[in-house]
Amino acid sequence: MRAEWLLSGLASGRVTTTYPRQREQELSRRRWNSVPTLNGPCSDTACRECSEVCPTDAITRVETQGNAALRLDVGACIACGRCVDRCPEGVFSWAEAIDRAEVRKERFISTVEGGADQ
Amino acid sequence: MTADHGIHADWDELEEQGMSARLARYFGHSLHIRHIDVGSCNACESEVLALSNPYYNFHRLGLFFTHSPRHADVLLVTGALTRAMAPVLRETYDAMPRPRLVVATGVCALHGGVFANSSRFVGPVDSVLPVDAYIPGCPPNPYALLQGLLKAIQSREEAKSS
Numbered sequence: 001m002r003a004e005w006l007l008s009g010l011a012s013g014r015v016t017t018t019y020p021r022q023r024e025q026e027l028s029r030r031r032w033n034s035v036p037t038l039n040g041p042c043s044d045t046a047c048r049e050c051s052e053v054c055p056t057d058a059i060t061r062v063e064t065q066g067n068a069a070l071r072l073d074v075g076a077c078i079a080c081g082r083c084v085d086r087c088p089e090g091v092f093s094w095a096e097a098i099d100r101a102e103v104r105k106e107r108f109i110s111t112v113e114g115g116a117d118q
Numbered sequence: 119m120t121a122d123h124g125i126h127a128d129w130d131e132l133e134e135q136g137m138s139a140r141l142a143r144y145f146g147h148s149l150h151i152r153h154i155d156v157g158s159c160n161a162c163e164s165e166v167l168a169l170s171n172p173y174y175n176f177h178r179l180g181l182f183f184t185h186s187p188r189h190a191d192v193l194l195v196t197g198a199l200t201r202a203m204a205p206v207l208r209e210t211y212d213a214m215p216r217p218r219l220v221v222a223t224g225v226c227a228l229h230g231g232v233f234a235n236s237s238r239f240v241g242p243v244d245s246v247l248p249v250d251a252y253i254p255g256c257p258p259n260p261y262a263l264l265q266g267l268l269k270a271i272q273s274r275e276e277a278k279s280s
């Protein structure tokens with residue numbers, strides 16, 4: 001096992017990641033299911049599934065005049081994936097980026113406005 | 119929808135200006151990291167330790183772990199801040215020479231995560247210390263840790279220029 005790893009390193013010329021320099025190539029070598037993202041507005045104003053299944057209250061629904069606005073805090077998300085599995089509308093999907101460090105905490109919060117009141 | 123985190127823009131900006139030049143200016147070509155666990159489940163520790171393995175090898179960027187806060191430039195905080203560890207974290211921070219950076223690592227340090235409702239949980243790390251970079255994830259990937267450490271230096275520069 002270790003010999004295999006060493007030989008593959010010798011064959012490719014390196015065993016160490018080049019991460020900060022060739023970021024795109026390094027990250028595209030694998031699929032990352034790191035954190036959910038909001039795809040779009042939620043049209044079902046009666047559904048509470050996502051905010052109820054979230055174990056860390058990272059998802060909140062704000063009801064304003066019959067519309068359902070969604071707020072997702074990536075800084076509080078433990079990536080359990082329950083919202084992605086349970087949402088009947090498909091509002092949540094996995095993001096591909098894994099390096100999401102920020103200098104300001106507010107930038108982790110993404111919001112989506114409520115669906116049109118029909 | 120305002121979900122754009124601006125990852126690419128920030129990273130390009132960081133790359134353009136040269137990270138090694140920044141490191142040289144502030145910390146003499148190297149950055150020494152003191153890692154403190156203030157109530158973690160050890161998932162973050164597993165990822166933090168992976169930084170020094172041959173694959174991620176963060177020494178190539180001039181980053182090193184140190185055992186004493188008196189030798190450290192960066193305080194890497196992992197875990198949900200417990201009541202018992204709050205004064206210890208404060209003492210560690212006070213022992214560090216200036217300029218000093220604080221990086222909050224993992225959802226527990228940022229928000230509390232699944233421990234947010236615990237009676238022993240004090241609060242997020244930024245309620246106790248000024249935090250320069252936040253790394254989300256449960257646990258954060260070593261790539262994310264690397265980016266967070268480099269972003270902390272960027273944030274210090276932005277604060278100085280403003």
